[in-house]
Amino acid sequence: MxxxxxxxxxxxxxxxxxxxxxxxxxxxxxxxxxxxxxxxxxxxxxxxxxxxxxxxxxxxxxxxxxxxxxxxxxxxxxxxxxxxxxxxxxGVAADGEAKVIDTLAFEERFFSVKKKTPSNTRKEDDWRKKYLFTHTNVYKKVHELDSSKQVFGWHPFWMGTAYKSYNFSLLSTIAYFSYELDPATGAYRTIHDWKTTALVDSAKKYNCDVLLSVTNFGRANNAAFLSNQKAQANFINTLISLLKERDADGVNIDFEQIPGSSRAAFNNFIIDLSSSLKTARKDYRITLAIPALDFDNVYDIPQLNQYIDTYVVMGYEFYGANSKVAGPVAPLGSGNIWWQYNLESAVNEYLTLGIPKSKLLLGLPYYGAEWETYDLRFPSKVKRFVRYPMFRDIRKNHYNSGCCEDDVSKSKFYVYRDSNNDYRQIWYEDSTSLSKKYDWVIENDLGGIGIWALGYDNGYTELWELLATKFALSDKEAIAVAKSRSRYSFRRYLSLAFRVLNNPYMLVRNPRPLFSIFGAIFGLSMGGFFLLYRYGHRLKRVFKLLIKSGITLLIILGIALIFIALQYMGLKEVSYLLGGFVIGVIIFLLFSHRFISEKNLP
Incomplete structure (x- = not known):
């Protein structure tokens, strides 16, 4: 024992x-x-x-x-x-906080990053002076986009004349932001410079579609508008008028914080909008901006698929102004660090709901988020949110500073101590991180990418060069496409003619087609003059009369175009038209003098 x-x-x-x-x-x-x-x-x-x-x-x-x-x-x-x-x-360790899902704060951030105080007095050039836009360092090489992918970009009104530095050949669609909706009437509170901006013509020169973005933010505003059929009808009529005036290609609907109770009303609104737009012009496009998470089960995807041409997932604001932890604005993955929602889960959720891959674009940020934090490591608790810096600001101020990449989220971050000895963290995207996210889009065969927002990289070219690398055809492929298109030039002119007949007012706001029309008039007239001069003595009287009548009709049409130009166009464009007609008359007299003289002989 x-x-x-x-x-x-x-x-x-x-x-x-x-x-x-x-x-x-x-x-x-x-x-x-x-x-x-x-x-x-x-x-x-x-x-x-x-x-x-x-x-x-x-x-x-x-x-x-x-x-x-x-x-x-x-x-x-x-x-x-x-x-x-x-x-x-x-705030030394916020690992738990980083994984906490605060959907209300997430939803709130979506429109906070887009919302600016409306300014009816500040024009494009005023914004240029405010933000000191430059047009010297510009990526100018013209490319041909891969038709299997879309590159969609928003141009916010506060970016003013920054569009002068855009490479429109690398954009398939640009949306002017925005028609700020009055939910009570359907009219606009402001449309900023939509009626006058040269952005529209600049984009169309490179076959880039132009859309008008329509914004309505907040649950109360969306509930009010979607329950008011009279306001909706007024909005649709106003929108069609604005699209016709600028010969635009469609609309981008950006309604944020739609209440779940308005699900059916939103469906009806989209159906009505689609029917009205397609009646006005068959090729009008309807695109829809959707949040990374359908917070209130608002979007009836099987129904909407019949009417929406393109969905753009707003793949940003996962961490931002009201988040308790500093983190990536657009994380591709979460790992064991970040909360479970990320770009990959957002896309997969919408694909599961039934959006076709070809219609789904992943919107990515050209901006970052900066916080004052308790710690320099991540994730770190936030003392206060500082700002949303544009890429151009980050590039200018921190390009030569040490920065790192979070391998999980595929996002860049930079940590430092400011002049007050406070810790700061900036999370952002650059050409390296965006390249990986573009690759993910391509590998998963999505429809393309969206950019919030164009102009945020003003003064630097690397993001344009990245778009060219990822989404443009090689020079050899572009030449082959150009040759193929030239075979169908007659079809393009015919399409232009039908668009002018359907909406003659487009010539008022966009005079470029006038020159094509004048060229056609001049060519047909010269052909008729040549026939009369060369074969007039052999033609029967009736046929000669038909030719003369046709020529007279073309001349009258040309004169009508001149009167339109005199009323609505500048002196430069009018002088081109008048000069062309004067030259045509001189050539006509030279070639027809002999024919007219012989006709008057006894």
Whole structure:
């Protein structure tokens, strides 16, 4: 029995040693269990009274050790809890916070990053002066986009004349932001420079579609508009008029924070909008900006697919102005660091709901987010949000500073101590991180990418060069496409003619087609003059009369175009038209003089 007692004592000694070095509550609990089992087994053995007293004494010692272990475990749990609380208060460790899903804050951030105070007085050039846009360092090479992918970009009104530095050959669609909707009437509070901006003509020169973005932000505003059919009808009529006036190609609907109760009303609105636009012009496009997460199950995708040409997922603001933790604005993945929603999950969710890949574009940010934080490591708790810097600002101020990439989110970040000795973190996208996200879009065969916002890289060319690398054809492929297109030039002219007949007012706002029309008039006239001059004496009287009547009609049409030009166009364009007609008259007189003289001979 003495051997048994010695064994118990030895175990108690080992337990004490193991306990001192044990940092795991689970391990300690396991140790306690084994000691209990061994003690019970030992005490229940048949022993003498003296030995029994010895065993009971050891049992008491064992219980004391267990109590100490329980107390220590409790103390450790409290200590860990206090440590975590201190971490949260001090912001030194925000791993838990980074994974917390705050959908309300996430939803709020979407339109906060787009919302600006409307300015009816500040024009394009005023914005240029405010932001000091430059048009000197510009990527000018003309490209041919791969037709299997779309490159969609928003031009916010506050980017003013920054469009003068855009490479429109690398954009398939540009949306002017925005028609700011009055939900009570359907009219616009402001459309900024939509009626006058040269952006429209500049884009169309490179076959880039131009859309008017329509914005309505907030649950109350969306509920009010979507429940008011009169306001919707007024909006649709106003929109069609504005699109016709600029010969635009469609609309981008950007309604944010639509309440779930308005799901059916939103469907009806889109159906009505589509029907009206297609009646006005069959090739009008309807695109829809959708959040990374359908917070209130608003979008009835199977229904909307019949009417929406393109969906643009707003793949940003995962961390931003009201987030408690500093983190990537547009994370591709989350890993064990960031909250579960990311670009990949957002896209997969919408694909599961039924959006065709070819219709789905992933919108990515040309901006970053900056916070004052408790710590330089990530994730870190936020003291305060600082700002949303444009790419151009980050490029200018931190390009030569040490920066890093988060391999999980595929985003860039930069940490530093400011002049007040406060910690700062900036999370952003650059050509390296965007390249990886573009590759992901291509590998997953999505319809393309969206950009919020064009002009945010003004003064730098690397993001344009990246678009060319990822989405443009090679020079050899572009030449082949150009040759193929030249075979169908007649079809393009015919399409232009039908568009002019359908909407003559487009010539007022966009005079470029006037020159094509004048060229056609001049060419047909010269052909008729040549026939009269060369074969007039052989033609029958009726046929000659038809030719003369046709020529007269073309001349009258030309004069009508001149009057339109005189009323609505500048002196430069009018002078071109007048000069062309003068030259045509001179050539006509030179070639027809002999024919007219011979006709008057006795």
């Amino acid at each position: 003495s051997g048994l007692i010695q064994s118990i004592r030895l175990i108690l000694l080992m337990a004490g040693v193991m306990f001192l070095f044990s940092v795991s509550a689970v391990a300690q609990e396991g140790l306690k269990g084994k000691l209990n089992d061994f003690a019970d087994q030992s005490i229940t053995n048949k022993v003498s009274e003296k030995e029994q007293e010895e065993v009971e004494k050891l049992s008491t010692e064992l219980k004391t050790v267990q109590a100490q272990m329980d107390s220590a475990i409790t103390e450790k749990q409290i200590r860990d809890s206090v440590f975590r609380a201190e971490q949260e208060i001090g």
